[in-house]
Amino acid sequence: MEEKIRYMAEQFECYGFTFSELQKRKFYSFYEMLVEKNKVMNLTGITEFEDVVDKHFLDSVYVNRVVDFHKHRKVIDLGTGAGFPGIPLKIAFPELQVTLVDSSKKKIDFLGDIVRELELENVELIHARAEDLAGESGYRESFDLCVSRAVANLCILEEYCIPFVRVGGNFISYKSGDVDNEVKESKKACLLLGGRLNEVYKFEIHDNRRSFVVIEKKKETPRRFPRKAGIPSKNPLK
Numbered sequence: 001m002e003e004k005i006r007y008m009a010e011q012f013e014c015y016g017f018t019f020s021e022l023q024k025r026k027f028y029s030f031y032e033m034l035v036e037k038n039k040v041m042n043l044t045g046i047t048e049f050e051d052v053v054d055k056h057f058l059d060s061v062y063v064n065r066v067v068d069f070h071k072h073r074k075v076i077d078l079g080t081g082a083g084f085p086g087i088p089l090k091i092a093f094p095e096l097q098v099t100l101v102d103s104s105k106k107k108i109d110f111l112g113d114i115v116r117e118l119e120l121e122n123v124e125l126i127h128a129r130a131e132d133l134a135g136e137s138g139y140r141e142s143f144d145l146c147v148s149r150a151v152a153n154l155c156i157l158e159e160y161c162i163p164f165v166r167v168g169g170n171f172i173s174y175k176s177g178d179v180d181n182e183v184k185e186s187k188k189a190c191l192l193l194g195g196r197l198n199e200v201y202k203f204e205i206h207d208n209r210r211s212f213v214v215i216e217k218k219k220e221t222p223r224r225f226p227r228k229a230g231i232p233s234k235n236p237l238k
C-alpha cells in the first residue's frame with residue numbers, strides 16, 4: 001500500500017499536484033473501495049492501480065487548468081457513476097460544495113459508503129435523472145460549475161447540464177481528444193440553452209488525449225428545457 005501511495009504521489013507531482021497525507025489516503029481508500037465493489041457491480045472497466053490514478057484521478061482533477069475553484073465552489077457532477085469526476089475533485093479541493101447526481105440508485109448508494117468512509121463533508125448525493133432535477137428550485141440556475149464525464153453526446157449533455165448553471169458560471173464536459181466535430185454539431189443546442197463555447201482545452205495524460213469543452217452560461221435557460229426525461233437523448237437538439 002505504501003508503495004502504491006508513493007507512486008500515486010509521484011504521478012500527481014508530475015502534473016503539478018501536491019496533496020497532504022490525508023488526501024493521499026483518501027484517494028487510496030477510494031481506489032480500494034472502488035475495485036472491491038466492482039467485483040459485485042459494474043462500476044468501472046479500469047481497475048489496475050496505475051490506470052485508476054491516470055484515467056480516473058488525474059483526469060478528474062486536471063480540470064483545475066481551466067477553472068478557478070476559488071470562484072467556482074458550488075459544483076454539480078451530472079451522471080457521476082462511481083464518482084467521477086466529483087469524488088476526486090472533492091478530495092483534491094476540500095472547500096468545494098459538491099452535488100453528485102446519477103440515475104442509478106445502486107451507484108448513489110455506493111457513493112454514500114464512500115462519503116461516509118472518507119468523511120467527506122458538504123457532499124450531496126441525489127438519485128435522479130438530470131431532466132427531472134433541472135426543473136427544481138435550488139437546483140436550476142444554481143451552480144457555479146457543472147461537470148460531466150462520459151455520459152452522452154455533447155448536444156444531449158448540454159440540455160442535461162446547462163440548466164443547472166447560474167448565469168456567469170461554467171459547464172465543463174470531459175471528452176476524448178477527438179471532439180471537434182461533436183463541438184461543431186452542438187453549437188446550436190448550446191446557444192438555445194443560453195451557453196457560449198469559451199474554449200476546447202486539449203491535453204494529454206500519459207499519451208491519453210483528452211479535452212475539456214468549456215462553456216460559459218450567458219443567459220438563463222428557457223423554461224422549456226430540458227425537455228421531458230428521455231426526450232433529449234431520443235431527439236437531440238441540433
Ligand code: SAH
Binds near residue numbers: 078103
Ligand atoms: N461520470 C462517470 C460515469 C459515466 S457512465 C465516469 O466518467 O466514470 C454514465 C453515467 O451517467 C451512468 O452512471 C448513468 O446512470 C448516468 N446517467 C445517464 N443518463 C443520465 C441522466 N439523464 N440523468 C442522470 N444520470 C444519468
